[in-house]
Each structure stands twice: as C-alpha cells, then as structure tokens.
Amino acid sequence: MAQNRTVSKATEDFGGLRMTKQRQAVYDVLSDLGPQHPTAAEVFVTAKERMPSISLATVYNCLETLTGAGAIKQVNIDREASRYCPNLQPHAHFYCTGCNQVFDIGLERGADAESVWSLPAGCRVEEMHVAMRGICGRCPNCSTAAKS
Amino acid sequence: MAQNRTVSKATEDFGGLRMTKQRQAVYDVLSDLGPQHPTAAEVFVTAKERMPSISLATVYNCLETLTGAGAIKQVNIDREASRYCPNLQPHAHFYCTGCNQVFDIGLERGADAESVWSLPAGCRVEEMHVAMRGICGRCPNCSTAAKS
DNA sequence: AACCTTTTTTAGAATAGTTCTTGATCTAAA
DNA sequence: TTTAGATCAAGAACTATTCTAAAAAAGGTT
Structure with a gap:
C-alpha cells in the first residue's frame, strides 16, 4: 500500500519538531503540489482527502508550526489569503x-x-x-x- | 484660521479624479502624517477630527479610489491591516x-x-x-x- | 501494560479588517 | 431646475484567521 518514495519527504527533523501524522500530511500536500502555492483552504481540501478526520484548524496549526520551525514559508501577496511553499x-x-x-x-x-x-x-x-x-x-x- | 500652506497639497488632479472634500481630507491626513504609514482606522481617527461627519466606509472608499488613481500607494506587510503612503x-x-x-x-x-x-x-x-x-x-x- | 503529564487535535465560536448594501446627499450637466 | 450619475453614511455581511475548551494522542516512568 505504502508507495516507495525515492525522494526523502522531510522525515528530517526541523528544529526538533515532532512530526505528527497531521503535520506530515500537511507538509506532504505542500511538497506534492510542487511549484504551486496553495492557500490553507486548498491544503485542507487535499489533506482531507488523504486524512478525512483532519480539521481546518489543524491545517492552520500545522502550517503555523511548520512555518515557525522553518520547514515551509508563508507567502503573502496583497491582502489575499496566505499561501504556503516548501521552497526554502x-x-x-x-x-x-x-x-x-x-x-x-x-x-x-x-x-x-x-x-x-x-x-x-x-x-x-x-x-x-x-x-x-x-x-x-x-x-x-x-x-x-x-x-x- | 486656515494656515498658509507653501507646499502644494495635491490639488493637482490625479487622472481626472474628482477631488471631493472627503478625498482631499483623507489625502491630507496621509500627507500630513509624513513618513508614517497609517492604517485605514488611523486615517479615520484623524480625518474624523477634521471632518466629524466622515465615516469609516468613506475612508476605505477614498483610500481605494486614491490608490486606483495612483495618488497614493497601499502597503501590505504580512496579513496586518493595510497601510497607505503618499510616496510615489x-x-x-x-x-x-x-x-x-x-x-x-x-x-x-x-x-x-x-x-x-x-x-x-x-x-x-x-x-x-x-x-x-x-x-x-x-x-x-x-x-x-x-x-x- | 498502566499511569500520568504534556502536546496536539477537533469543532465551533469569536475576531478583525474589509467590503457590500441601501438609501440619502451631492455634483455637474442639460 | 431637473435629471442622471457619482459619492457618502451607517450598519450589515463577509472572509480569512485565531481562539477556546474539551477530547484524543504521544511520550516517559514505573
């Protein structure tokens, strides 16, 4: 079931961050989407497909935590919804x-x-x-x- | 009462923009504040001192109109409230x-x-x-x- | 494993900044 | 002066985000 991943998917620890299932899921959505920069709501939609129990609040939590740990970056353009990207x-x-x-x-x-x-x-x-x-x-x- | 102003205060027309009292007031607040970059709410406070009838919605309207006309610039930093500046x-x-x-x-x-x-x-x-x-x-x- | 403590998650309420709506008022032109 | 369109005021509505409180999960220790 679990696909073999050749690319390491940030199993690396970011500043001693505890990599919970939700955080991993959110991070994976972000890196799977590649060069796109999804909003929290967009991350939520994809994350929920993979983990139906996840909540929007958790997506926000994870994005904030990952940003704080330096694993991802928050992108703000004008006053539109924040977007997130894994390009460091x-x-x-x-x-x-x-x-x-x-x-x-x-x-x-x-x-x-x-x-x-x-x-x-x-x-x-x-x-x-x-x-x-x-x-x-x-x-x-x-x-x-x-x-x- | 009216102080003599040596500096011309944008009586210049910005792209045929109709300079109403409210727009002028909002613009003046902005240029009087000089290098500061007030938020809409801050502009509103000062504008209301000079023109008690002005409403917050109008301040937003004016700021948007002035921005559209190129008379001022909107400044967004992170997701904080927009700020406005007359420095072109x-x-x-x-x-x-x-x-x-x-x-x-x-x-x-x-x-x-x-x-x-x-x-x-x-x-x-x-x-x-x-x-x-x-x-x-x-x-x-x-x-x-x-x-x- | 059982227990305890701390962290994380969830769902929904709350918040802040901004935009929208509606009717009133003003302006410029005819 | 009438008319048409633009602008204004007040408050409701909206949206992205944060907060709250309770439940669940994760570690660490025996």
Whole structure:
C-alpha cells in the first residue's frame, strides 16, 4: 500500500519538531503540489482527502508550526489569503494576473536582493519579502494578452 | 484660521479624479502624517477630527479610489491591516519589530530592484512590492536590542 | 501494560479588517 | 431646475484567521 518514495519527504527533523501524522500530511500536500502555492483552504481540501478526520484548524496549526520551525514559508501577496511553499531557497514570488498562479523567482547568480536598497546605518534586516504582479507570458490567458 | 500652506497639497488632479472634500481630507491626513504609514482606522481617527461627519466606509472608499488613481500607494506587510503612503517614488518598506513602525527605503543610486531576479523570458512585471522586517537601530527599543 | 503529564487535535465560536448594501446627499450637466 | 450619475453614511455581511475548551494522542516512568 505504502508507495516507495525515492525522494526523502522531510522525515528530517526541523528544529526538533515532532512530526505528527497531521503535520506530515500537511507538509506532504505542500511538497506534492510542487511549484504551486496553495492557500490553507486548498491544503485542507487535499489533506482531507488523504486524512478525512483532519480539521481546518489543524491545517492552520500545522502550517503555523511548520512555518515557525522553518520547514515551509508563508507567502503573502496583497491582502489575499496566505499561501504556503516548501521552497526554502531565497526567492521572490510572481503573481500572474492572467492565470492567478504564484510562481517562485530565483535570484540571479551572485546577486543580492538587499544591496539595491539604501538601508540606513544600524538597520538590520531579518526577513525580506519580494512580490511581483504581472503576466507570466506562459499561461493561455497571458499569451493572448502578450500578443496585443 | 486656515494656515498658509507653501507646499502644494495635491490639488493637482490625479487622472481626472474628482477631488471631493472627503478625498482631499483623507489625502491630507496621509500627507500630513509624513513618513508614517497609517492604517485605514488611523486615517479615520484623524480625518474624523477634521471632518466629524466622515465615516469609516468613506475612508476605505477614498483610500481605494486614491490608490486606483495612483495618488497614493497601499502597503501590505504580512496579513496586518493595510497601510497607505503618499510616496510615489519606487521604494521598499521596512517594518521595525522594535518600534512597530513602517519606514520607506529608497533605491540605491542607479540600482534596479528587478534586475537581481531571474525572471523567465516573456514575463512582464507590472508591480513590485518589497517588504523587510527587522530592527531599525534608531528607536528606543532597537538601541537596547542593538547593544546586546 | 498502566499511569500520568504534556502536546496536539477537533469543532465551533469569536475576531478583525474589509467590503457590500441601501438609501440619502451631492455634483455637474442639460 | 431637473435629471442622471457619482459619492457618502451607517450598519450589515463577509472572509480569512485565531481562539477556546474539551477530547484524543504521544511520550516517559514505573
């Protein structure tokens, strides 16, 4: 029944976090969805298919715990529902208004996102969020838009 | 009674926007507050002092209209209440966890915030939001933190 | 295993920020 | 001045999220 997994699915411990069934399920949904960035509600739907007893509150709990442990990242774009992603590399988020999807955008080789900003002396950055909005040029909606 | 204002207070028309008393009041509150970035509720408090009849819904309306017209910018940091700022130059926002304030951070001379990101071909950025979180090193709370 | 303690989960209520609705008021144009 | 459309005010409604309290699960210890 249990499928053989070649990719290690974060059985690794994240800061001594207790990996409960629910947390594992939530994490798995997130990493199975790959480059997509689901909202808590979307995670809940998929998680519930696999574990019918799970509740929305638990999904929120798990997402918060996993975020706190550094296993996943919370992505906020405008005031829309938070999205979550398992990509821990430094990256920006691109929200395509054509296909309504959020993509990860990596840093250029050797580039440093912080250095373009003129930070006052003594100012220490602990976290940085970069979100872009536009058209991705890939999705059906975008190709029409791009043609114009 | 009316103070002489040397600085022009956006009597300029923003994309043919009708500058009603309420919109002007909301805009004035925002620009009077200078580098601070008030929430809608905070704008409402100050606006109501000057125009007791104004309602919260109207403040939201005005902020939305002004944002749409490009007169002000909406600033979202995490899922906290939206803040608004009249600074139209390209800039990032720094949220100080010590003093709970949001500061504007300008671009380094000649720098381009977009170029550090490896955007796929065909991808067009229409808007970019950069938010940082950390300690500013200026406020009372920060100086203590910085000493450690 | 049985017991105890702590953590986690669940379901539903509560909350906060924001948007929507409706009727009243204002504005600009004819 | 009339008319049509835009804007405003007040409060209800909505949505994403957090809180609460009780039940369940997980460890650790005998």
